[in-house]
Amino acid sequence: MLHTFVALVEDKPGVLTRVASLFRRLNINIVSLTVGRSEKPGTSRMTIVSEASPSAGHRIMASLYKLENILQVDDIGQHSSVSRELALIKVAATPKTRSHIFELAEVFRARIVDLAPESLMIEITGVESKIEGLIQVLNESEDKILEISRTGRMVMRRGQHTSRVLDAMRVAGVETESITETPEQIAEEVDLPQ
Amino acid sequence: MSQSKDPAIPSNCTRLTGSEIMWATLEGEGVREVFGYPGGAILPAYDALRKFPIRHILVRHEQGAAHMADGYARATGKVGVAIATSGPGATNLVTGIATAMMDSIPMLCITGQVSSKVLGTDAFQEVDITGVTLPVTKHNYLVTRAEDVAPVIREALMVAKSGRPGPVLVDITKDAQQATAEFDFAAAAPRPHRPHPMLRAESEEVLKAAEMIRAAKKPVILAGHGVIKSEAREQVIALAERLQIPVASTLLGLGGFPASHPLSLGMMGMHGEAWVNQAIQQSDLLIACGMRFDDRVTGSLATYAVHAKKIHIEIDPAEINKNVKVDVALIGDLADVLETLLPHLAARKSSAWVREVNAMKGECAVRDIQNLPDTGHLYAAHVMHDLWHATGGKAIVTTDVGQHQMWEAQYYKHEEPRTLITSGGLGTMGFALPAGIGAKIGQPDKEVWVIAGDGGFQMTAAELSTIVQENLDINIAIVNNGYLGMVRQWQEFFYDKNYESSPILSPDFVKLAEAHGIPGVTVRTRAEVLPSVKAARERKGPFLINFMVEKEDSVYPMIPAGSALHEMIRRPDHNPLIETAQDA
Numbered sequence: 001m002l003h004t005f006v007a008l009v010e011d012k013p014g015v016l017t018r019v020a021s022l023f024r025r026l027n028i029n030i031v032s033l034t035v036g037r038s039e040k041p042g043t044s045r046m047t048i049v050s051e052a053s054p055s056a057g058h059r060i061m062a063s064l065y066k067l068e069n070i071l072q073v074d075d076i077g078q079h080s081s082v083s084r085e086l087a088l089i090k091v092a093a094t095p096k097t098r099s100h101i102f103e104l105a106e107v108f109r110a111r112i113v114d115l116a117p118e119s120l121m122i123e124i125t126g127v128e129s130k131i132e133g134l135i136q137v138l139n140e141s142e143d144k145i146l147e148i149s150r151t152g153r154m155v156m157r158r159g160q161h162t163s164r165v166l167d168a169m170r171v172a173g174v175e176t177e178s179i180t181e182t183p184e185q186i187a188e189e190v191d192l193p194q
Numbered sequence: 195m196s197q198s199k200d201p202a203i204p205s206n207c208t209r210l211t212g213s214e215i216m217w218a219t220l221e222g223e224g225v226r227e228v229f230g231y232p233g234g235a236i237l238p239a240y241d242a243l244r245k246f247p248i249r250h251i252l253v254r255h256e257q258g259a260a261h262m263a264d265g266y267a268r269a270t271g272k273v274g275v276a277i278a279t280s281g282p283g284a285t286n287l288v289t290g291i292a293t294a295m296m297d298s299i300p301m302l303c304i305t306g307q308v309s310s311k312v313l314g315t316d317a318f319q320e321v322d323i324t325g326v327t328l329p330v331t332k333h334n335y336l337v338t339r340a341e342d343v344a345p346v347i348r349e350a351l352m353v354a355k356s357g358r359p360g361p362v363l364v365d366i367t368k369d370a371q372q373a374t375a376e377f378d379f380a381a382a383a384p385r386p387h388r389p390h391p392m393l394r395a396e397s398e399e400v401l402k403a404a405e406m407i408r409a410a411k412k413p414v415i416l417a418g419h420g421v422i423k424s425e426a427r428e429q430v431i432a433l434a435e436r437l438q439i440p441v442a443s444t445l446l447g448l449g450g451f452p453a454s455h456p457l458s459l460g461m462m463g464m465h466g467e468a469w470v471n472q473a474i475q476q477s478d479l480l481i482a483c484g485m486r487f488d489d490r491v492t493g494s495l496a497t498y499a500v501h502a503k504k505i506h507i508e509i510d511p512a513e514i515n516k517n518v519k520v521d522v523a524l525i526g527d528l529a530d531v532l533e534t535l536l537p538h539l540a541a542r543k544s545s546a547w548v549r550e551v552n553a554m555k556g557e558c559a560v561r562d563i564q565n566l567p568d569t570g571h572l573y574a575a576h577v578m579h580d581l582w583h584a585t586g587g588k589a590i591v592t593t594d595v596g597q598h599q600m601w602e603a604q605y606y607k608h609e610e611p612r613t614l615i616t617s618g619g620l621g622t623m624g625f626a627l628p629a630g631i632g633a634k635i636g637q638p639d640k641e642v643w644v645i646a647g648d649g650g651f652q653m654t655a656a657e658l659s660t661i662v663q664e665n666l667d668i669n670i671a672i673v674n675n676g677y678l679g680m681v682r683q684w685q686e687f688f689y690d691k692n693y694e695s696s697p698i699l700s701p702d703f704v705k706l707a708e709a710h711g712i713p714g715v716t717v718r719t720r721a722e723v724l725p726s727v728k729a730a731r732e733r734k735g736p737f738l739i740n741f742m743v744e745k746e747d748s749v750y751p752m753i754p755a756g757s758a759l760h761e762m763i764r765r766p767d768h769n770p771l772i773e774t775a776q777d778a
Contacts, residue, residue, distance in 0.1 A: 014324070014336075021328055055515070062512035065390050068333040068353060072391075 008072040032152025080158045089122045092144035212340035212371040213242035219347045222379045229262040233279025236306030238371035254656035258628040260290020265632030273300040281319030292330040296619025300359035309369040310338040332360030340375035344382035356387040358510040392511035395524040404538035410479035415441040420484010421450030422611040429532035438545035446618040453607035463491040465600040469554035471759045487517040497758035578605035584727040589641040592630040594650030595621040597679035600749040624653030648674040658710040669730040670738040707738040714738035
């Protein structure tokens with residue numbers, strides 16, 4: 001199964017290697033890893049998605065904490081969270097074949113960020129399934145995908161909602177902790193094209 | 195290293211070179227002995243050494259320096275320090291670092307590195323040692339500025355000894371050693387160490403463990419290396435005595451629980467005595483104290499103690515449920531956890547289980563091999579037994595890896611913690627001699643015996659010269675059977691006696707010792723064992739005994755790798771030594 005960890009780490013040379021080396025040593029494949037500066041000076045936040053047995057989560061988290069440069073680790077698991085990925089997709093398209101790609105982009109709330117005589121570039125943000133969806137539709141409509149670059153999943157836990165917010169989200173009377181939808185389901189409600 | 199004090203050099207606004215800062219920081223941290231070997235990239239540091247009250251032990255190979263620092267740490271509980279130059283000096287440390295990592299030994303390795311300006315250019319004797327050692331260190335650092343030397347060394351020492359200890363490497367570029375910076379020991383103090391946030395020994399879990407212990411009919415305590423590291427001997431004895439629980443030890447746990455204690459079972463696992471492994475297999479509750487269920491301890495996991503519930507007391511959360519699934523995990527320092535657990539347990543008078551386990555030992559347990567008829571053959575077991583007898587079980591014994599290591603574990607009964615120093619996890623041949631030197635430097639008043647096989651001894655024999663140069667009183671026993679004994683044993687059992695590359699030619703070890711100015715004697719019969727040991731002990735200074743033992747003897751009992759703990763290979767009937775339980 002996929003395990004998602006969000007780690008706050010020191011922003012120093014070699015920290016990424018230490019994290020990656022830990023997964024390599026455990027013979028666990030990293031599916032995606034995103035890293036960038038966090039809100040605290042001198043620290044970065046990583047989202048690490050890995051494919052491992054369901055019971056491996058504890059050991060990975062315990063091992064991550066053994067790295068001196070790791071400040072905090074969160075095993076997202078089924079906690080209520082927001083998940084996003086950004087993808088750039090270059091598609092072969094001439095002036096004649098462009099228009100239906102524009103339509104697709106509209107439906108997926110993607111943006112065209114570059115236009116060349118032979119190709120165009122789509123920028124899409126969302127949960128992975130939404131990006132997979134656009135790629136699949138492009139493939140099915142026989143558009144030639146020239147290049148795909150994806151950031152991998154970034155995940156952040158949802159905040160503690162007040163009851164007014166929950167009312168607005170039409171889950172009145174339900175405590176935040178008891179929201180049972182998976183992050184994907186919540187994300188779908190909010191973001192996916194209908 | 196708890197009594198840190200400010201170094202002799204006044205710390206207020208003193209401008210020193212990185213090299214001087216390095217030694218001053220070590221001095222301030224209480225380091226008085228280091229093991230090392232100079233070379234180009236660490237020469238500035240060596241140039242500054244004479245100004246500081248630190249004894250430098252010159253080794254013959256950097257692997258020796260790492261094992262010495264390791265042996266020093268195991269014998270004293272302090273952080274051992276090894277120093278090497280860049281490139282080959284640094285890579286030669288790696289086996290020693292990996293050895294320390296596997297056995298959780300607090301160690302600091304300082305290596306010289308090429309100047310920061312040429313880092314990454316394949317400069318002469320450049321190697322990316324922080325990259326090389328990343329998976330075998332607890333942490334490592336590259337220092338390129340003199341002002342970082344003090345804070346990094348202080349933090350490295352703290353990391354090495356905190357939590358689950360381990361080796362830490364600090365790589366200091368030559369220009370950082372040469373540049374100057376303000377030195378302020380106090381200001382370089384590290385932030386308090388972040389405890390592992392997954393430590394957990396909540397009262398609820400403690401109560402659950404206590405309930406399980408009270409309900410158990412056939413409990414066994416598994417005493418690991420953590421008993422020694424956490425200095426939890428008293429608490430483990432209290433737990434065992436209060437509830438009459440027999441105690442089995444791991445190899446590295448030997449000495450943690452006194453061998454002569456009536457509840458002591460001895461070593462568990464692959465070469466553990468039959469009754470120890472049978473007690474574990476029949477147990478209904480295992481209380482694992484500071485151990486990690488290594489494969490050499492469990493045999494086949496599928497058949498390991500299937501009737502037993504398991505309580506795991508361990509400082510490293512990553513060890514919980516790694517090999518053996520446990521029912522209750524108390525994650526924290528062993529002594530602390532046992533302190534919170536003990537008040538919940540009332541004393542139990544007698545235990546049918548202890549009588550049952552004692553019955554398993556049978557008469558074999560009380561049979562002294564010394565009383566067995568002398569057939570004219572010299573067996574390694576004789577040597578270990580007589581050595582134990584002659585030294586009263588009080589010597590610090592360092593061993594290599596293989597048959598002699600297991601015989602030592604079986605027949606040398608360790609009463610005190612830190613008296614058995616052996617490479618358990620990594621199984622490093624060539625460990626005994628340098629580790630013995632480190633132990634002697636750390637514990638100069640203790641009797642130290644190095645026990646090695648004829649194969650392993652040749653791996654690091656060059657350190658004989660170090661013994662002489664440092665004028666150390668270390669006794670060496672070589673268990674010489676003309677084979678890489680454990681390899682031969684595996685070939686006998688599992689490879690149709692195809693003794694490929696296991697017969698090994700050795701020099702005349704006595705002459706080799708004499709070439710170093712160390713007297714020695716070759717022993718071929720049982721009758722000569724005690725007199726030779728006596729001679730070694732009475733002589734001030736080093737002494738070497740070359741014990742020519744039975745060539746094709748094997749260590750029994752043996753659990754083949756991956757087999758169930760109770761399916762052991764017993765000693766064959768024709769063998770004159772029938773001293774292990776259930777073997778007869």
